Amino acid sequence: MSELVRFLREKAWILGDTRWYARVDSVRGELVEVERLGYAQLDARARAVGAWLADRTPPGARVMLMYPAGLEFLAVFLGCLYSGRVAVPAPLPDTDRRALARAAGIIRDAEVGLVLSDAAHQPALAAWLAGLDPAPPAGCLATDGAGLPDPGTWSPAALELSATAYVQYTSGSTSEPRGVVITHGNLLHNLLSIRELLTPAPVLDELRLDPSPTGAGWLPHYHDMGLVGMLLSPLASYGNLVFCSPVSFVAHPDLWLRMISGYRAFYTFAPNFGYDWLLRSLKNTRLTDLDPDLDLDCLRFALNGAEPVRAEVLNAVARRLAPVGFGPDIWAPCYGLAEATLMVTGTPCGAGPTVGRFDRGALEAGQAVPAPDGVDLVGCGRPVGADVRIVDPDTAYPLKEGHIGEIWVSGDSVADGYLGDPQATTGQFAAMTADGEGPFLRTGDLGFFQDGELFVTGRAKDLIIANGRNIHPQDIERVGESADPATGPCAAFTLPDASGHEHIVLVQEVRPLHLDGRTPAALADLIRRRLAQELRLAVQVVVVGPMSVPRTTSGKIQRSRTRDELRASRLGALHCDLPPGLVTGSRAGG
Template identity: 40%
Template sequence: MTPARSFTHALAERFARSAGDTALLCPDPAGRTTGHRYAELDARARTVAAALDARGAAGAPVLVATGGGVDTVAALLGCLYAGAVAVPVPPPDTSRAAAERTAAIAAETDAPLLLTHSAHAPEFSRRLSEAGRGAVVCLAVDNLPEAEGSWAPPRVQADDTALIQYTSGSTAGPRGVRVTHANLLATMEALRRALGTDRTARIGGWLPLHHDLGLVGQLLHPLWLGATAVLMPGELYAADPLRWLREVSRHGVTVTAAPDSAYARCLAAVTDADLADLDLGRLAVAVNASEPVSAVTRSAFANRFAAAGLRPGALLTGYGLAEATLLVSVGRPGEESTATTVAANALERGLLAPPEPGGPVRTLVGCGRPASVTVRIVDPVNSAVLPDGSVGEIWVRGAAVAAGYWRRPGETATVFGATTGSGETGFLRTGDLGALLEGELYVTGRIKDALLVDGRTLHPQEAERQLARSGAPFGSAVVLAAPAERAMQEEIVAIQEVHGAGWSPRQLADLADRVRGCLHGEFGAETGRVLLVRPGTVRRTTSGKVRRSLMREMYLRGDLRPLHTEPPQEGQSP
């Protein structure tokens, strides 16, 4: 690629060279697919840019709240073409919580404009007015007059903010990550090198465009390459996880990505007849990222879908976060992801050590080598850099690391300006725990998720997977630590969804005992409290991660309405 002053300049040059090529394929729930060429995207972006220019939006945050497809792409590109700062937020017709999130983002960014569809503009105006943001102007991207006259790239530089990417809020309140043009350009090059992508690629998936993996990885990257993006509506996957793989097969997608839970759902749903109808032979890269990866899921998916043509080495494991724009590390295409089995007791003490004869073990999946960034494993208390095989906080430094949080100077200084004990500066503190072993990065959990029990550090994700695998009637679960009612310490709390109805008190008590037994087998520790709840109680982000901090807050506030609690809470019958 020719060096560009900004990401916008790079896109404009690519669009001019690829005007007649297919830029987007947009499947719909009815099974139809609409194609769009680069020339059309360029024209649509100019139309949106002209409307933003007329309202003096250059340099200002602009909320993008559209339902997906080409209008969303036009809105995002139009912000870049106008030199505005795109702020993707949840689309219309989502939950009340998503609407509240949009209102909170509108307040924090002080955005003067919101781009949406004409059908949803009145509702957004009403909701924003109720939230005290009545001055926000809602523009319908599907009802703008065509741009007149010539368009000139905005006067933006590499260090200017291109977009504000809000974090998922899985362990803390959502924060706006300020992504610059230089961050995007560095990420594009890192993705190209790591995944071997070029303009012949077809990159697609169902992750929403207000999620960093959906926006940066599955839309902006293929457009930067001059390749084809296949944007699948998220509701297709939500209704039927195999629809994701059917669209991959139907459109010859070569690169896709999703969280571990998506691969697990496909495994649970697929039949031999489904496999016979799938052709995954053109899929060169399928990245498993966005949440801790299960060795069982990775291996089982690779084996099961080999019958549909999935290539050996196509299933890669990756790690990244919005604060690094997207990518930190990923496996190499064509090579099996590295997995290592370690002693469970040593892992609880923060070490990756070989298993002891007859002792408990954990299998960890490597997330590849750092991709164009420097990674250090650091003691989160004293900032000392830890040796190979030691578990600590993952610190990252590089051109793709974002400029900081929007209007949060204190948090920006703490999170983005860390200095190691040996004097290395400019590191991002990820809040994630992991280790480097022979150059491979292993992610073990998050600092805020870790459960400290009897001097041991326990990670809840594997226990939650074990509960999900333990069979009917168990659904999703979340395991967390909370203050014990009658002791000056924390206890393990398990919140377990239960499918079905008509359970007797005795049956529910037996199910709670099953949960306790599973967690005791996993942790070797007693569970303080078990809550059995209805399906849908466990809150998740758009990418499928458990919103652990929210679940903990709901538990502490007493907002959960359990079917059964063991031991009974005060005022509850045994």
């Protein structure tokens, strides 16, 4: 068996079922444990699946996993690793309305030979596959009713660390989703890096009397942060995991707090929008009304990553949850991406976040100059098992601390490349600096180092250049989202007119119940004035209804797709500032 499989299986050998995974849900307002598997039970299930796959598929076959949140997905994913089959996780259509179109593209791109799901979803998925034109060779089977063989019939596959473990399709926030080829070695290295961050030596000393830290989360299992950070890292850290589905979290955000409190969770993890959603849900709620025994003083590590980390969200959440034991030093911002398996930089447990203030004008000119009255930026920690450089994207020359450039990464967690796309792999995974160092992964993200800590400023593809100023779209979006109780998520980008002049556009979702009799035009005017005052920018505002701004399957805003939808007049604009003729079919005025 591969070193990765041996590493994962030894936890079951050593700990048996004393460590566990549990899924919970909210039933009539109460936290209810729905299912639980100990390490040994999970390992037995994975071996049974591995033996079953070995009888039905050739070694290295790509197998799409379309499961609801739960332990069957984890067992089948491990079964793929155990048998040398290549898992391709994908969302179900009941969690994302675009999931079937995305899955059809992945099946073609990855040449998937088999689709696996549970018995509840298998009939519909099998019918969908049969209806595709042309019909793919892949069939769909359910594993939870398959009559799996005895786990003892499983034979370890002879695999090197260079063998492909799984293919992680990117969320597609700035481009079409691509299949990132993750090897056994990539995954093992990243899991060890996460363990080093989560439980450094001083923390391990604290845990000697209770060496089983419990994690609590709700992330999608088909994305890198949910798969590696939530589901697999407990095995690497000898810990437990309690989790719920993303759907349950969105419907009942307080379930997250109940999990942490009820299971005495040591750590948790989420992107910034998850913490923000929790904060919004608690706006008019007394914490004692949720649960008089709610207690978060067990929590020592709250990882925040996968998208820009906002200082105002960290501060607001810490203030709101302080009465139940949440301390500001719990925050652990990090940075990572699927092309590096998951984690690249991170904040060690107990260190707390670094929030710096930098002059806005200098940032727009490409330099990070500390200023007491400047813009708050949150550091994403230091490199963890990776060599991280800041490089001028045009000249490939490395930049010194305090200079903004593209983030380049090398190390054993960096993936092999993109599936079936050698040109993109060469362009993104084989970069060399001007002084001959490399190869590096070009992340496409912009940032800088300050006192050895990485600060991420945005995406190179999304950068807006206005009158010589480099404007990050999230700065515009932050103003739009916070301008009024009636403003929700939004997307900022540029749009050229017939003469070539670039207009800065903000497509802003509205919360109709909070308009209080105002028109969309009045809301647009308020946002324009706020942007002019805070950022000194002239921005054209397009107001749209709730859930109109396109998002990825992980909830990230898709700016380029929003631009395309606006151009095609498919957003159903309630108000549009753009000049007549630039966008047709929208309502100018209010």
